[in-house]
Amino acid sequence: MVQFLFFYFAIAVIGLGITIVNSRNPVHGVLLMLVLFFHMAGLYLLLNAEFLAAVQVIVYAGAILVLYLFVLFLVTLREEVRISPFIEKGYWMGFVIAIAMFITFIKGIQNFTLGEHGAYTIEKIGQLTHTKAMGEAIYTTYILPFEVAGLILLVAVVGGIALAKRERKGA
Amino acid sequence: MVHLSWYLTVSAILFCIGVFGFLTRRNIIMMLLSIELMLNSVNLNLAAISHYMEDLRGQVLVFFIIAVAAAEAAIGLGIVVTLFRHRKSIHTDQIVSLKG
Numbered sequence: 001m002v003q004f005l006f007f008y009f010a011i012a013v014i015g016l017g018i019t020i021v022n023s024r025n026p027v028h029g030v031l032l033m034l035v036l037f038f039h040m041a042g043l044y045l046l047l048n049a050e051f052l053a054a055v056q057v058i059v060y061a062g063a064i065l066v067l068y069l070f071v072l073f074l075v076t077l078r079e080e081v082r083i084s085p086f087i088e089k090g091y092w093m094g095f096v097i098a099i100a101m102f103i104t105f106i107k108g109i110q111n112f113t114l115g116e117h118g119a120y121t122i123e124k125i126g127q128l129t130h131t132k133a134m135g136e137a138i139y140t141t142y143i144l145p146f147e148v149a150g151l152i153l154l155v156a157v158v159g160g161i162a163l164a165k166r167e168r169k170g171a
Numbered sequence: 172m173v174h175l176s177w178y179l180t181v182s183a184i185l186f187c188i189g190v191f192g193f194l195t196r197r198n199i200i201m202m203l204l205s206i207e208l209m210l211n212s213v214n215l216n217l218a219a220i221s222h223y224m225e226d227l228r229g230q231v232l233v234f235f236i237i238a239v240a241a242a243e244a245a246i247g248l249g250i251v252v253t254l255f256r257h258r259k260s261i262h263t264d265q266i267v268s269l270k271g
Contacts, residue, residue, distance in 0.1 A: 006173045010181045017185050017208055021192030026201055033204060040211055043181075046173070047222040049230055052214075059237050064207065064244045071248040072200055075255045086195045087264050094195035098187040105183035109176055118226025125227075137227045138234065145231075149238045156242035163249035 002046060009042045024085050026077065030068050037061045048122055051131045178219035185212035199254070199261045203247045210240045 016036040023029040037060045044053040086094075125133050138146050185208060192205030214233045221229025255261050 003173055006177065010177070013181065014184050014188070017188040020208070021188055021196065021201075021205060026198055026204075029201055029204060033207070036208075037211070040215065043178075043215060044218055047178075047218050049218050049222065049233075052218060052230055052233055055234065055237055056214075059241060060207075060211075064241055067244055067248055068200065068204065071251055074252060075200070075261050080198065083197070085197055085201070087197050090195040094191045097194060098191035101190055102183060102187040105186070106180070109179045109183065112176070112179065114175070114220070114224055118224055118228070120227045121225045133227060134230060134234070137231050142231050145235055149235050152239055152242050156245045159246045160249045163246070163253050 005042070006046055009039050009046070012036075012039045013043070022085070025081050026072055027069075030065060030072060033068075034061055034065050037065070048125060049130060051134050175219060175223045179216060182212045182216040182219070185209075185215070197262050197264060199251050199263060200248075202263070203244065203251070206247075207240065207244070210236060 013036055016032050016039065020029045020032050020036065023032065037056060040060075041053040041056040044050075044056060120133060128136075189205045189207075189209035189212060192208065193202050196202050196205065214236055217229040217233050217236070221227065221233075251261055254266070258266060260266070
């Protein structure tokens with residue numbers, strides 16, 4: 001059953017990914033990306049990472065994609081569906097580079113061995129619940145990266161405002 | 172039983188799709204969407220390795236990557252809107268000011 005679910009999610013994610021990069025209409029691409037994110041959350045559930053699945057749906061599907069859709073509607077797309085979605089002479093160049101990278105990755109995966117196991121076994125996470133285990137790790141061991149993440153979000157807010165501000169003439 | 176290498180293979184395929192989209196698409200918004208695709212594949216990779224190593228480090232890293240991705244999307248789309256306001260186009264082959 002787990003195997004069946006894994007293959008369903010994996011094939012759906014890969015198929016949707018290929019459809020998105022080839023989609024002529026960007027709105028279709030963004031909406032298919034929404035479906036892809038839900039399947040990605042399914043893969044996280046198979047990995048016993050319930051908190052990450054929830055964050056994936058809330059942050060990616062709920063916030064980031066809505067932002068993409070808004071910006072997509074702000075810019076005009078009238079001629080978009082008539083011209084080719086790819087840059088000139090770029091299709092085969094990109095294809096060859098992607099295939100070469102994939103071969104490199106596969107060679108790396110074949111020689112991959114896991115390091116030593118940590119303290120959080122599946123039973124322990126099940127006992128603690130995943131959210132609590134994550135929270136304990138973030139607020140004790142990883143408190144400094146957590147603060148830095150807050151700083152990055154602050155920079156994003158300031159940068160967003162600075163970019164959106166209309167330039168006044170002569171000011 | 173699902174092997175770790177299956178997850179890693181799915182993640183590698185997804186990353187290559189993202190690279191392909193980033194290199195070939197004409198529309199800047201679709202290029203940013205390809206970056207999201209790549210970030211997602213890396214997240215899957217980290218979560219899978221973390222699960223099979225019975226450790227939470229990778230999953231904590233996924234949490235931070237999602238936060239950085241949100242910031243990146245906000246800034247990137249802000250730049251796209253500003254670009255569109257100035258040039259009336261978001262096609263990469265029409266933005267050639269820096270080309271010598």
